[in-house]
Amino acid sequence: MASRLRPLAPMLRTLPRTAVGEARVSSTLASLAAARAASSARRSLSLKSFFTTRKPKSDTFTSQFEPVLEQADLFHPLSKSPLEPVRTKAEWIATHGTCPVCKELSPDEKSKPPKHECPDCGYPTHCSEEHYEMDQEHHKHVCGILREVNEDEHDLRSGRRMKEFEFPGAQHRDEAVNLSNWDTFLYTRGFLSMNSERSMRHVSHVLTYPLTIGSVLHQASPYQLGKDLTIEGLKSLAALRHTLHPAIISGITQSQDLRTTATHTVRIFCLGARAESHLPPHIYMQLAYLFPSTAFQIHFVGPDAIPPHTKSKESHQHVHYDQMTFVYDNSLYETYHAEAGPFNPYYDVFFLFSPGLAHPATKEMWKPTIPLLLDTKCAIFGTGFDEQDVMNDVNEIESAGYELDWLMKPRENAFRSLKHEVNMTDVRQSAQCNWGIWGIRGRRYDVRPSDQ
Incomplete structure (x- = not known):
């Protein structure tokens, strides 16, 4: 995924204030005001002024974009x-x-x-x-x-200014975010108005990974008990949300450094990471803004987990960005598992974005990984490119005989990418990133007295 340009703050220049300088400024302003008043007194209405199109004012940032295509x-x-x-x-x-x-x-x-x-x-x-x-x-x-x-x-590739990629910053704690779908999220988060379906496709394709994570973990999640979540799913998410939505502590302001105020760090493990690991760190800040009191570690694990904009060939790298730490490791998860432990269902969660658990090319690679994930008793969520891809992975899990609990029934992802990806070897085939979503966890057994 290519990184997006972000607007640059205009350079502001201030001149030293002196008595002589202030007098000259005051004199100049008075002259301009008098001239403007005289001009307005003489000005008469003209029909031409109603129909003449005025050229919009250009700024330094906009002038650097010269579209190749209209x-x-x-x-x-x-x-x-x-x-x-x-x-x-x-x-x-x-x-x-x-x-x-x-x-x-x-x-x-x-x-x-x-x-x-x-x-x-x-x-x-x-x-x-x-x-x-x-x-x-x-x-x-x-x-x-x-x-x-x-x-x-x-x-x-047209060269126009991509205003839809000028994302908003942090939101005030008292302002609610609606995660029902893309439209309500973009509106309540203060994104610039999307004037076309094309802009929506562009933005959803970039944000589908952080928003898929956020929509599952947030207390305003669109996924509800009975319809989407099982009882075990609600239990697992309740544990995570207890950490992600801590009680507001008096005396701590939103402007304070999160590294000194956060009591816990939530770890998100993206296994078999590919495109999601290539996104610039500021894209994942849209996830962090949903949880302003939480520090995050996002672990991208897999042979294709490569930090964006780097020429380093090191197999294990850390990148720090505001309240998030990104860990990139291009080893297989069974090698990484021992180093990442121990695990806690209150602080750790796994995401498998379109893993291909049933695909012939990757099926064997996942076999040693799934039992390790289930042993952690942490929530595990997976996605798929389309309905068939989702059901292939679900059937593979069920047929393997693992001891597990279903957390989320297979369903369409509310924050799937709206953009289609075309298979270049057969253009009749297309898919959408993170079209569907499902969730599992290693089975827990309730301890009961023997007389029951």
């Missing part, structure tokens, strides 16, 4: 795009992709690469125009998504 010019066939990275993407698809008609007609033979671009979505979809016409019944269901992805990618 908003009305975002659709381009990938191979003819004015942006080189998009043309390179078209070449990759045309070389390594597959024609769906060839695959159906000759399943035992290698499919021809898609050289023909659909005029409606701009993607290379079929090996020839003939096969494109034959597949219209199926292609029409994905054509709209592909065009949307096409325009979104051109918009991100």
Whole structure:
């Protein structure tokens, strides 16, 4: 994930105050006021003034953005795009992709690469125009998504000022946050108004990881007992929320250093971390703002867990950012487990973002990890790209015979990414990051007297 530009504070310059200087300023202001009054007295109404468009004032920050593409010019066939990275993407698809008609007609033979671009979505979809016409019944269901992805990618690279990525800072303790969905969250958190669905897709794609975590752990979570959470799920989250929402201590103000006032640190372990570990630290501050009295450690563990904007090749790194500490370790979790322990269900929680527990390429990698996670008795939450991906992981867990309790029933994630990701080897397939969510925990047994 690429990092986003944030607005720079304007440079303010102050001049020394002297008696002579103040006299000159006062004289100048008086002259300007007199001239303005005289001008307004002579000014007459003109119809021209009602219809003349005035150029908006430009500021130093805005003037550095010179759009390469205008908003009305975002659709381009990938191979003819004015942006080189998009043309390179078209070449990759045309070389390594597959024609769906060839695959159906000759399943035992290698499919021809898609050289023909659909005029409606701009993607290379079929090996020839003939096969494109034959597949219209199926292609029409994905054509709209592909065009949307096409325009979104051109918009991100257009060079315009991306105002939707100018995120708000900390919120006052007395101001409530509504976590029902993306719209209510962005509104109650004071984000700039999203004037298009495209802006919503951009923002949700960046914030889906911290907000998926926050929406589960927060006391204003959209997930409710019975509908989404089990009794065991409510117990596990109640333990975590006891730490995340401590009682306000008199004498401690919001402006004080959290490192000196926080009594506990909550540890969030993201296992098999990939894209979530590449986000800039300030993105995860949107999670921290939901819990202003809590210090966090976020552990990204996995072979692809690499800090953003670093050339270091060290396998274990720490990054400190305000009230959060980020730990990056590119080892497998079974190696990291002993170092991270001991664990406490009140302070520790695990997240597996689209882990692929049932996928043939990663299935064996997770087998030694899941029993270790269940032994901690801490809450474990996982996500999936779509309904089929979620149910594959759930069925894999249930068929393995683990002793566990379900905390959250498999369901659609309220803070899934609204943006589609296209499979470049088969453009008919697309997915949304963190589409669905589920939760488990190692089984606990109640101790009862023998006469019961």
